[in-house]
Amino acid sequence: QFHTIKYEDLKWDESLGQGSFTRIYKGYRTDIRDGEKHCTEVLLKELDACHKNCWESFFESASLMSQISHKHLLLVYGVSVHGEKNIMVQEFVKYGALDLYLKRGKTVSVSWKLDVAKQLASALNFLEEKNIVHGNICAKNLLLAREGDSSQGISPFIKLSDPGISLAMLGKHVLLDRIPWVAPEVLISSENLTLECDKWSFGATVWEVFNNGNSPLKGYNLKEKRRFYETFQRLPPSQWAELADLINHCMDYQADFRPSCRCIIRQLNSLITSDYEILHSTEPVAQ
Numbered sequence: 332q333f334h335t336i337k338y339e340d341l342k343w344d345e346s347l348g349q350g351s352f353t354r355i356y357k358g359y360r361t362d363i364r365d366g367e368k369h370c371t372e373v374l375l376k377e378l379d380a381c382h383k384n385c386w387e388s389f390f391e392s393a394s395l396m397s398q399i400s401h402k403h404l405l406l407v408y409g410v411s412v413h414g415e416k417n418i419m420v421q422e423f424v425k426y427g428a429l430d431l432y433l434k435r436g437k438t439v440s441v442s443w444k445l446d447v448a449k450q451l452a453s454a455l456n457f458l459e460e461k462n463i464v465h466g467n468i469c470a471k472n473l474l475l476a477r478e479g480d481s482s483q484g485i486s487p488f489i490k491l492s493d494p495g496i497s498l499a500m501l502g503k504h505v506l507l508d509r510i511p512w513v514a515p516e517v518l519i520s521s522e523n524l525t526l527e528c529d530k531w532s533f534g535a536t537v538w539e540v541f542n543n544g545n546s547p548l549k550g551y552n553l554k555e556k557r558r559f560y561e562t563f564q565r566l567p568p569s570q571w572a573e574l575a576d577l578i579n580h581c582m583d584y585q586a587d588f589r590p591s592c593r594c595i596i597r598q599l600n601s602l603i604t605s606d607y608e609i610l611h612s613t614e615p616v617a618q
């Protein structure tokens with residue numbers, strides 16, 4: 332169900348860090364198309380050899396992303412297996428993970444952040460229409476393909492990354508550490524992983540985007556993270572009441588009370604036109 336790529340066609344460049352059980356590298360893929368040699372910049376996502384039993388979940392995640400195509404979903408070229416190595420070959424997205432981009436202190440406007448939220452909501456709406464659960468929505472899995480330039484009215488462009496190893500395969504500690512992105516019902520049983528869980532994670536991700544990429548519950552240990560859910564706590568609300576309401580509506584402890592994607596998109600559209608932008612934007616506004 333997806334393309335297999337010859338290991339000899341891949342070249343590794345610098346290491347770019349790691350996800351859960353995976354290591355990522357910049358790389359190049361040579362392939363011959365209509366008689367010409369092409370060399371494409373790629374992202375090589377390697378599954379740690381010690382997690383061999385996860386490889387089918389790793390490939391399931393790759394095949395999920397290569398079976399459907401949408402402008403805000405990451406393009407997966409295929410997979411390569413070489414001895415112990417399992418490698419997913421993805422399009423190289425120019426500016427990388429959004430959480431790191433925001434943490435690097437880039438000041439972005441309110442409308443920039445709302446554009447990102449709307450693009451994520453449209454990707455989620457697409458998945459919802461296909462009844463596909465992503466299961467790992469977070470700012471680290473949002474990749475920035477275009478920075479945008481608010482002075483030129485050019486909006487940013489994001490791509491949602493593959494979900495990686497499925498939640499069902501992850502140990503309890505990894506799941507607890509994913510609080511507050513993982514929906515509370517999933518901690519009880521990964522059987523509860525439904526489309527509504529992606530709405531919860533969407534709320535936590537929008538919170539990250541509006542808090543300059545800072546991790547919610549930063550510094551909480553696993554016990555404190557568990558207590559956060561057990562006592563039905565909420566993330567610190569944004570001063571922008573309508574935004575805080577949307578985030579809390581998505582992060583409703585009752586899964587079936589969470590809004591549909593269409594409702595989320597409608598609420599985001601109403602936010603963009605509100606005068607919050609004028610009152611709170613960092614750029615001086617022409618009087």
Ligand SMILES: N#Cc1ccc(Nc2nc(N)cc(-n3cnc(CCO)c3)n2)cc1
Nearest residue numbers: 374421422423424425426427428471472492
């Ligand atoms: N400096 C820098 C820099 C780093 C990376 C990229 N590009 C890129 N392309 C992808 N397809 C995936 C990722 N990626 C990043 N972190 C994860 C793990 C969480 O998913 C995935 N990064 C571009 C610039």
